[in-house]
Amino acid sequence: MSAANLLQVPEEHLFGSDNLPYGLFSTEVESRRRLGVRFGDAVLDLGGAASALGSPHAEVLNGDSLGPLLASGLTVWREVRAELRGWLRPDAGEEIHDRLLPLLRPLAEVELHLPFEVADYVDFYASEHHATNVGRLFRPDGEPLTPNWKHLPIGYHGRAGTVVVSGTDVVRPNGQRKAPTEEVPSFGPSRRLDIEAEVGFVVGTPTRLGQSVPQSQFREHVFGVCLLNDWSARDIQGWEYVPLGPFLGKSFATSVSAWVTPLDALDAARTSPPARTHALLPYLDDSGDEVEQAGLDLRITVTLNGDVVAEPPFAAMYWTAAQQLAHMTVNGASLRTGDLFASGTVSGPEKHQRGCLLELTWGGREPLQLPFGQRAFLENGDEVTLTAWAPAANGRRLGLGEVTGRIVGGA
Amino acid sequence: MSAANLLQVPEEHLFGSDNLPYGLFSTEVESRRRLGVRFGDAVLDLGGAASALGSPHAEVLNGDSLGPLLASGLTVWREVRAELRGWLRPDAGEEIHDRLLPLLRPLAEVELHLPFEVADYVDFYASEHHATNVGRLFRPDGEPLTPNWKHLPIGYHGRAGTVVVSGTDVVRPNGQRKAPTEEVPSFGPSRRLDIEAEVGFVVGTPTRLGQSVPQSQFREHVFGVCLLNDWSARDIQGWEYVPLGPFLGKSFATSVSAWVTPLDALDAARTSPPARTHALLPYLDDSGDEVEQAGLDLRITVTLNGDVVAEPPFAAMYWTAAQQLAHMTVNGASLRTGDLFASGTVSGPEKHQRGCLLELTWGGREPLQLPFGQRAFLENGDEVTLTAWAPAANGRRLGLGEVTGRIVGGA
Known part of the structure; x- marks a missing residue:
């Protein structure tokens, strides 16, 4: 050319x-x-x-x-x-x-x-379908959604220093894992290495300590979006996460797309989030004019070694990014330029819309049958790529780039 | 002078x-x-x-x-x-x-x-006395220690951007809270604002992604220690923390001392950690010569408006900082210069050795009787100061500075 x-x-x-x-x-x-x-x-x-x-x-x-x-x-x-x-x-x-x-x-x-230095990285848990599926798998004896889930966007801080750009190899993490049937934990490479298809939001304008950002000021603070794969070692996570949440099961790598799409490019993709089933406290209420259509109609495709394994719809997310930002700052926590917050795994209501292998294979019990073999979780050499598009003006589409990573064995 | x-x-x-x-x-x-x-x-x-x-x-x-x-x-x-x-x-x-x-x-x-830019901030949970007390208070129907507690140093990532230097006012956070007896959550200033007396470790030498740091290499990577107050809103924390851990209950502020004491100043304070009650996986085993005396005999004093309310002994911590670093990196997560990891609340076996009000007042049910009034949790205007000393050569003592903060009402 x-x-x-x-x-x-x-x-x-x-x-x-x-x-x-x-x-x-x-x-x-x-x-x-x-x-x-x-x-x-x-x-x-x-x-x-x-x-x-x-x-x-x-x-x-x-x-x-x-x-x-x-x-x-x-x-x-x-x-x-x-x-x-x-x-x-x-x-x-x-x-x-x-x-x-x-x-x-x-x-x-x-x-x-990596287009910017990540200040703090927060990961949410905003898909009702994902949270319900994971709740059923991780806590089979309890209600799938915890009592707080419909009242606030649950989130936690992840490791900012291990956010890497698309294309970076992902080293299979070592760690402790203990199945419920085992007496004591064992150590070794994760045997349940997974992906999480997510969308990340990049903060531009900072705030001072003690200031909160209402939903109506979302656009003043958030610059744009990227695609994000929150690699997860389910065996490590399952053993470590009670009571203080995910730590080493997630901290080994988080991949982001090399392209940050400005929110101004996504106006035609704005959509209403799912109907709210619970009354929300005023700072999270999004029924008003000011914050309407705070959802985004982004269509994600997950491929494993080139074969499509899932098509998660971002429009199905229960909590919007504006609600997440309002929640994250309502306690006065300040924002820094470069803060990154992610949606949590994007899963829709249909089976092929689930954004992680844990859900797609129902905890590994129903492996995917793929042209190159079957997969419950990732094997060394596997390459996972997320792509996405958004509707644009006049029926056209915008690309959101891709985030890709290949699993390599540890040292 | x-x-x-x-x-x-x-x-x-x-x-x-x-x-x-x-x-x-x-x-x-x-x-x-x-x-x-x-x-x-x-x-x-x-x-x-x-x-x-x-x-x-x-x-x-x-x-x-x-x-x-x-x-x-x-x-x-x-x-x-x-x-x-x-x-x-x-x-x-x-x-x-x-x-x-x-x-x-x-x-x-x-x-x-603030002496350095905090890269990632990790908070551990390394005092058996603290974890047992908190387990009894937060999960009265279960075993106080979760099954993983004696097998790995539990930790989670906190918010690096809200780490502030000693002397910075702490704005009482707003947030959602719901007591078990309440039907729905309410919103407002935290009513159970607490301290956590901790020791922070400051990483100097970074690592590359995929590299782990065995206990024997602790001194090559960790430069020194500071005092740390991990302010905690117990009502916000109690409602939000299941299943992904503490988030807004902690992220509004974490105060550190202005002085970082190099580890080389603390050789006379080295001591053996408590006897291990469970066999440890090799990467955490600290029974060998190379890692002996990885504990530190630091004596902390907590004052509230000038009155001593606790004297937590750091020597009682079950997990050492070397074990924490080995655990934090065993999955290949990289370190950056400026990473800060904290011990978790320092509590000893005695009642006056507990490092937070939640424990000292047993969930607020046994308020402290102090010359200026009684306290279950912190009131606006309260000032909390942590100081500490360590044994030095020839029976002398070293000071570890102080970390102080005053509670102010929100906007």
Whole structure:
């Protein structure tokens, strides 16, 4: 493909000018990490473009992280996006396109990096279908949903330092595991290694300690979304998690997509969350105008070694990201630029809509029959890829990139 | 006190030349944050001293964070400490002391800051006495210790972004709470605000993903200790924590002392942990020579509005910090410089040795009778201070500084 073609992106392309997600890239000859925006099958060097075209926001686009743009706030996010859309329009003019062309790199020639430094990482548990299934599997003698589940979005802090970018190999974790039938725990590589298909939300604008963020201010603080795979060692998790929650069963790796899609690209995907079955306290109530359509219609596909194993619908999530942010800050906990909070496993009501193997194989008892063999949990060499799309204007679709990882044996 | 006296620190001083903890300070006239070491009742400007005396380590001492020193590794930690001890010896010579004197600031004239950027924050649950008491209070119908407790050091990730330095006011958190006797949850300021007296461990040397740190390598990775108060809203915690652990009941604030005491100052405080009642898996086994005396004899005092309410003994902790680090990394989770992991509430076997109000007042049912009134949990305006000392050579004592915080009402 000649360089000139890189600017000719068909309207129906998943990464057209309605999308424009941000990432961090380098190339073999230019090893410095630079901010880029994905357009079609190429990456535009954002700092370079901002300099070449005299953007007033060149300073936040010229660094080696998405951090400065994240920190610059909603007004700047929108100004930068409007500027980019202007530059990339087919009718932007030859002068602009001539300056952009040398700053485009075909995707195949770039290496993508973790786009921002993760400050705190929080993982929620927002799918009623997932929580119900897991409750049945982990606590067969009790009610599947705990009494608090419909009153607050349950969440916990995960390990920020082990969030890795898509494409990073995942080392099978060692740890303690004890089945209920065993007398004492044993140690070794996890035998029940799993995925969790999730959507992550990236915080831009920070808050001070003691401040809370109502649902109506969600857009001022959250910049965009990524895809996220919260790898989980079910045997380690099952033994460790009572009473203080998941720890080593999750902390070995969490993979995120290399592209962060700005919320402004997802307006056509906004949708109403499921009907609420319980009255909510005012800070979580989302029945009002201000916070309507706080759900997002994102369609996720999970593939294992290239075969589709699940299609989880994000629209089915009971708790919205705006409710999660309101809850997370209602105690006065401050936000930092780079905070990442994830939805929890996305599972829908149907069997093929379940976002983890634990559910798909019902605790391993009903292995998946796949062309390459059967799978209860992941084997070494397995590669899992999540992709997703969202509805856009005029019946078109936006791509949310992918998050992929391959399991490798431990040392 | 004249400046000259600041270098004359009596041998029995809690912050003599055997101690030398590190911190970050500024003064009213010099607002730039600088690395300092506490000596007696003063702070020595470390970057200034390193430059004035030609230290080979001036580069890691001259910044506005402890981070570069933390990242420089055990050999440099020891060389810097040896250098400092040399400079501060009474017989170091007039030339050296003349150069140091202008770089000393009386404690009363400095402001102390959070000494390093907290990467990930992990909180353990390592006191058998505390876990047993809390188990009895939170789960009165079950065994107080969960089946895993004696097999692994239970822990969870906390919020790194709300770790604050001693002296920072603590805003009473709002949140959901529901007593077992109530039909539905209510919202408002926590009515059961508590402390947790803990010891924090600060990671210096990082690891790569997939690498684990055996107990025998603890000293290569952990730089030192601080005091830590893990403020806890018991009513919020009690309603939210099943099944994924503490979240908003803890995430509003965690206070740490302004001084980080290097492990090399605590050799005389090393002691054996309590006898193990259960066989441990090899990575946690601490019966061997290499890891013996991995406990620390630190004596903590908790005061509430100036009155002593508890004296928790750190030597009673069942799990050691070396075991915690080995456990935290055994799944391949990487460490970053600035990772902070805390012991969990320090409680001893005696009633006055309990490190939180939940235990001291037995769930609020037996309020403390104090000169200023009775207390089940904290009231607005209450000030809590933790201090600690450790045995040093020749029967002397080292101080571990203090962590203090005052409760203020919410917005």
